[in-house]
Amino acid sequence: MALVKARLNRKRLWPYILLAPGLIWLMAFFVTPIYQLLTTSTQTPGVNIGDYIQTYRFANFIDAIVGARAQFLRSFEYAFIATALGLLISYPLAYAIAFKSGRWKNTLLVLVVAPFFTSFLLRTVAWQQILGEQGLVIKVLRGVHLLGATGHLTATPFAVVAGLTYNFLPFMTLPLYASLERIDPRTMEASGDLYANAFTTFRKVTLPLSMPGVVAGTLLTFIPAAGDYINAELLGNPSTKMIGNVIDARYLQIVDYPGAAALSFILMVTILVMVMLYIRKAGTEELL
Amino acid sequence: MKTATRWFSRNLIRIYAVLGFTYLFIPVLYTFVFSFNNSTKSNLVWRGFTFNNWRNPCGAPDVCNALGNSLKIGLLSTAIATLLGTLIAFAIGRYAFKGRSLVNMLIFLPMATPEIVMGASLLTMFLNFGINPGFATIVIAHVMFCISFVVVTVKARIASLDPRLEQAAMDLYADERETFRRVTLPLLAPGIAGAALLAFSLSFDDFIITNFNSGNVNTFPKFVYISAQRGLPPQANVIGASMFIIALGVVLLGQFVGRRRNGAI
Numbered sequence: 001m002a003l004v005k006a007r008l009n010r011k012r013l014w015p016y017i018l019l020a021p022g023l024i025w026l027m028a029f030f031v032t033p034i035y036q037l038l039t040t041s042t043q044t045p046g047v048n049i050g051d052y053i054q055t056y057r058f059a060n061f062i063d064a065i066v067g068a069r070a071q072f073l074r075s076f077e078y079a080f081i082a083t084a085l086g087l088l089i090s091y092p093l094a095y096a097i098a099f100k101s102g103r104w105k106n107t108l109l110v111l112v113v114a115p116f117f118t119s120f121l122l123r124t125v126a127w128q129q130i131l132g133e134q135g136l137v138i139k140v141l142r143g144v145h146l147l148g149a150t151g152h153l154t155a156t157p158f159a160v161v162a163g164l165t166y167n168f169l170p171f172m173t174l175p176l177y178a179s180l181e182r183i184d185p186r187t188m189e190a191s192g193d194l195y196a197n198a199f200t201t202f203r204k205v206t207l208p209l210s211m212p213g214v215v216a217g218t219l220l221t222f223i224p225a226a227g228d229y230i231n232a233e234l235l236g237n238p239s240t241k242m243i244g245n246v247i248d249a250r251y252l253q254i255v256d257y258p259g260a261a262a263l264s265f266i267l268m269v270t271i272l273v274m275v276m277l278y279i280r281k282a283g284t285e286e287l288l
Numbered sequence: 289m290k291t292a293t294r295w296f297s298r299n300l301i302r303i304y305a306v307l308g309f310t311y312l313f314i315p316v317l318y319t320f321v322f323s324f325n326n327s328t329k330s331n332l333v334w335r336g337f338t339f340n341n342w343r344n345p346c347g348a349p350d351v352c353n354a355l356g357n358s359l360k361i362g363l364l365s366t367a368i369a370t371l372l373g374t375l376i377a378f379a380i381g382r383y384a385f386k387g388r389s390l391v392n393m394l395i396f397l398p399m400a401t402p403e404i405v406m407g408a409s410l411l412t413m414f415l416n417f418g419i420n421p422g423f424a425t426i427v428i429a430h431v432m433f434c435i436s437f438v439v440v441t442v443k444a445r446i447a448s449l450d451p452r453l454e455q456a457a458m459d460l461y462a463d464e465r466e467t468f469r470r471v472t473l474p475l476l477a478p479g480i481a482g483a484a485l486l487a488f489s490l491s492f493d494d495f496i497i498t499n500f501n502s503g504n505v506n507t508f509p510k511f512v513y514i515s516a517q518r519g520l521p522p523q524a525n526v527i528g529a530s531m532f533i534i535a536l537g538v539v540l541l542g543q544f545v546g547r548r549r550n551g552a553i
Contacts (some may be wrong), residue, residue: 118319118531
C-alpha cells in the first residue's frame with residue numbers, strides 16, 4: 001500500500017521535476033532581472049556618478065517618456081511598416097513554396113533560412129556598403145539621374161525600414177509557410193467548385209485558414225523590430241534613432257540606469273499589451 | 289503578345305518568388321564576393337581578386353579570438369538550453385499538472401520581450417548584485433532566451449507523435465524506460481536536433497543582449513559591430529561565408545539522413 005502511494009506521488013511529482021531546472025533558470029535570469037529593472041527605474045542619483053538610491057520616484061517614468069517620445073513613436077511606426085512590408089513580401093513567397101514548388105519544396109525552404117546563416121550584423125553591414133556612398137547602387141541611380149549628385153540612400157529612414165524588413169523576413173516566412181502547408185488543397189478546390197473565383201477563394205478560404213501563421217509571423221517580426229537599434233545605428237542618421245538607441249545610450253554611455261530602466265519597462269509593457277490585444281482580436285489564443 | 293501576358297499572369301507567383309529570393313540573397317552574395325577582395329584594411333572598394341583572406345582567416349587582429357568565444361558560448365548555451373527546454377517540453381506535452389497556464393506564460397514571455405529589455409534588465413541585476421559581466425554572464429543570458437524556442441520546437445514534435453507507436457512498444461513487453469529509450473527518444477531526435485540548431489544560431493548571432501552582458505569579452509557579432517565603424521576587414525566576410533557554407537551543409541546533411549531513414553521505413 002505504501003509502495004503504491006509512493007509510486008503515485010512520484011508520478012504526480014514527475015512533471016514538476018522535469019519543469020524545475022528550466023523554470024528556475026527563467027525565474028532567476030528573466031523574472032528576477034525584470035523585477036530588478038522595475039526597482040531601479042524609481043531610483044535617483046546619489047553622491048557619486050553611477051550611484052543610485054531608491055527614492056520611489058515614479059516621475060522617472062514620465063520624464064523618460066517625455067524625453068524620448070519621438071523615438072518611442074518612431075520605433076512603433078518603423079516596426080509597423082517593416083511588418084506590413086514583410087507580410088507583403090513573405091506571403092506570396094510562402095504561398096509559392098507551399099503550393100507551387102513541387103519537389104523543390106524542401107530546397108526552397110532551406111534557401112529561405114540560408115541567408116540567415118551569415119551573421120545578422122554582417123548582412124546589415126553588407127546592406128550599408130551596397131547602398132552606401134562607395135556602392136554600386138548609388139552610382140547607377142546617380143548615373144540615370146534617379147538620384148541627385150548629393151542624394152543618398154543610407155542614413156535615411158528608407159534604409160532603416162528596408163533593413164528592418166529584410167532582417168526579420170524568415171521569422172515571417174516560416175510561420176506563414178507552416179500554416180499554409182497545413183491547408184488541405186481540397187478546401188480551395190471546393191471553393192472553386194462553388195463558383196468562387198481565385199480572388200474570392202483566397203479571401204474567404206486561404207487567408208482565414210492561414211491566420212495563425214499571419215499572427216505568429218507578424219508578432220515575430222514586430223517585437224524584435226520595435227526593440228532593434230542595429231539597423232537605425234548602421235543604416236540611419238541621428239533623426240532616425242529608435243527607442244533601442246536611446247536605451248542603449250542611456251545605459252551604456254550616459255550611465256543613467258533609472259532612465260534606461262524606466263524606458264525599457266515602458267517598452268516591454270507597451271509591447272505586451274499590444275500583443276495581448278492583437279492575439280485576442282485575431283482569435284488565436286492557442287498560440288499561448 | 290496575348291500568349292506573353294498569359295504566360296506572365298500564370299507565372300506571376302513564380303516570378304515573384306524569384307525576386308523574393310534575389311532580395312534575400314543580395315547581402316549574402318556581397319559578403320561572399322568581398323571575402324575575396326584584395327584589401328588590407330577597409331573592405332569598401334573592390335581592389336582585385338585574391339585568395340589571401342581565405343588562406344589566412346585569422347589575419348585581422350582579434351577576429352579569431354572573437355569567433356572562438358562565440359563558438360564556445362554557442363555550444364555551451366545550446367547544450368544547456370536544449371536539455372532544460374526538452375525537459376519542460378516533455379512535462380507540458382506528456383503530463384497533466386497544476387499551474388500549466390502559468391508555465392506556458394513563463395515560456396511565452398521571453399519571446400514577447402524585446403532583446404534590449406532583457407539585456408538591460410539582466411545587466412541591472414548583475415550590477416545590483418555586484419557580479420562582473422563576462423563569459424559566464426553571456427552563457428547565462430543565452431540559455432535564458434534560447435529555452436523558450438527549444439520548448440516550442442520540441443513541444444510541436446511531441447504533439448505530432450503517434451501515441452500508437454509507444455503503445456505498440458508496451459504491447460511488445462517493453463517497460464516504460466525501454467519504450468522511452470528505444471521508441472520515444474529516437475522519434476523525437478529530429479525535433480531535438482532542430483531545436484539545438486535553432487538555439488545555436490540564436491546564440492551565435494546574438495548581439496544586443498550580449499553587448500549588454502559581455503563586459504570586455506569579445507564575440508563575433510560584437511567584433512563586426514565595433515569594426516564596422518572603422519571598416520570591416522575581409523576576414524570577417526570569410527568567416528561569415530564559411531558559417532553560411534557549414535550551416536547549409538549541416539542542414540542538407542540532416543535532410544539527406546532524414547530522407548534515407550524515411551525511405552528505409
